[in-house]
Amino acid sequence: MPELPEVETVRRVLDRRYRGKIIAAVSVGRPTFYRAPSARAVRLLTGGRISGFRREGKYLLVDLEGRGCVAFHLGMSGRITVQEDGPHARFALRIGGETVRFHDCRRFGRVGCPLPILGPEPGRPGFDAGYLRKILRGRAAPVKALIMNQALIAGLGNIYATEALHLAGVRPGRAGKSLNRAEIGKLARAARRVLALGVELGGATLDDESFLDPLGRPGSMQKRVKVYGRRTCGTCGGPLQGTRRRIAGRASLFCAACQS
Ligand SMILES: [Zn+2]
The missing domain is CATH 1.10.8.50 (Helicase, Ruva Protein; domain 3)
Structure with missing residues (x-):
């Protein structure tokens, strides 16, 4: 399971690469094979301009200009990959000619999940x-x-x-x-x-x-x-x-x- 450092590593790569860009399309593949993203999440993501990626504990959040945010839980392996393009059976975002693909939707990964109550994290205010x-x-x-x-x-x-x-x-x-x-x-x-x-x-x-x-x-x-x-x-x-x-x-x- 990815922990704080792994999710932060993913966040930094995505933020550097996609901040300010528009999500041209969202593909949900065949949701019968995994817990489908909420309709609200798909609506917010589609056509949204990314103002940045944030992290709360082990959750990754994408902020969308004027639309609020969508939370992701990365699942067992924490794999999100950037591809030039290609087939994607499951959840993927098209951003600036690239496909950002989420791999673990079947194994506890979730898209558009509500953020649970989280305690303070070591290294941030509130934890000592x-x-x-x-x-x-x-x-x-x-x-x-x-x-x-x-x-x-x-x-x-x-x-x-x-x-x-x-x-x-x-x-x-x-x-x-x-x-x-x-x-x-x-x-x-x-x-x-x-x-x-x-x-x-x-x-x-x-x-x-x-x-x-x-x-x-x-x-x-x-x-x-x-x-x-x-x-x-x-x-x-x-x-x-x-x-x-x-x-x-x-x-x-x-x-x-x-x-x-
Ligand atoms: Zn020892």
Whole structure:
């Protein structure tokens, strides 16, 4: 699933390329095979002039001059591709002689979806150690599940939550309420740092996910991860272990030497 850095990488490419341009046509392919975009979204997009692309958490939004905006959720792989032209069975936009194609409409991708309530995101106003303390206080749920809850904090998914917890030295399965003040301060800084690094490196292109930017370029965050998708800790070289219980549906790795 693309997380904040991957969606931001897509946003930057699309914004640079299409800001100010008009969406000449919208093709919806055969909506029986995926969740069709809303009629309102198609109406807003068709003939609209793009005033820019924005991002809220893991959602990509296109602003259309005088028409409001349409939100996209990129689905499992986060793939949007730019093609000179060609057949497109599913959702695609024609902009300036190019086809911008959305690949994952079948796998949780959505076009014209309502934006859910999102918490503040690390690196933007509203997110700091004080805020993190407030949302962890009294919570028995695993800290990893809490920081991946988009209504509490926007942007962290499995990769970046795993890395932020490792950088902060905190095990993923610990109860939110068990973190002390110093650990919460470290975790707030770590969340900002791993997301900023992910954006700087153009996202993570791992074996089990196929993230590429709209021009087909991979990111390089995968070379800097210390835990996610690895067998040994990238900091101390020790073996990694998984939490006994799954967190948010996934086994969660950590290093017993670096994280307490
Ligand atoms: Zn370690």
